[in-house]
Amino acid sequence: MVDKFVLGGKEFKSRFILGSGKFTLDLVKAAIEAGGAEIVTLALRRANLKGNESILDYIPKHATLLPNTSGARNADEALRIARLSRELGCGDLIKIEVIRDSRYLLPDNIETIRATELLTKDGFIALPYMYPDLEAARRMKEAGAAAIMPLGAPIGTNKGLLTRDFIKIIIDEIDLPIIVDAGIGRPSQACEAMEMGCSAVMANTAIATAGNIAQMATAFKLAIEAGRAAYLAGPGRVLEGMAEASSPLTGFLDAE
């Protein structure tokens, strides 16, 4: 059986979602290709009057665009940004990002729940970025979320799965794809998230701030595939306070 990742009714082979911020445009292309990412996030901003190079020229045509609502401080602003993004012809998928805190950039779960409801009613396939709180995730699901995107650590920190236990609770309790977004800094952390049962991992800064961007994108691709395979295989049990020999306990040399 082929393992496919379904998001908003579309099927994907890759479970690596690449954020396209902090890159020069040619490196975005290299990262997408090396990482095999099929979903790429984008942001919407005022158009620059000088220089007409568009990031869209550097994203392969087969990639699915996932605009975010970054810059939104409340649900109404998120809806405005989402509608403008839709005018650019990238489809109905949208990553909801509602942030009021300017130091830690932590998402406002309450406004994000409201935004999920507003955007879903407006026809969007809403993927809310959130602080991993089970009740908030439940409400986002009730509001129509197509997936939940809990943070592993504050945006751009590369600190990894600081919230792992709470993400695990959401994986266990919410019957939607769970995509870890934000904070993942190393392939090993992406792998762990996938082993836990996440449906996909999103990474941006980890790749953009790496010494060799294409090589790190490849490393993430492999780590995400390895973690997924391990999850599907079913990780072995953990023994506490004792050991269990892997080699036979019979047939030792010199045994009488």
Place this chain on the structure above:
Amino acid sequence: MRVNGESLKLEVPCTLKAFLEKNGHMMDRVAVELNEKIIPKAEFSSIVLSDADKIEIVSFVGGG
């Protein structure tokens, strides 16, 4: 008029399409809000701007 937060004098009325072209924007790369209302691309050539208008011209950039 106000364009992306900046004041601009519109000397003669022109269509939204002509205004965007004159300023070097590619039609398929921008979305436009005119007086807080999103304008579908199909209407770019029929809408005539006036100096009292407030326009937001947006496009995609890299982002997480």
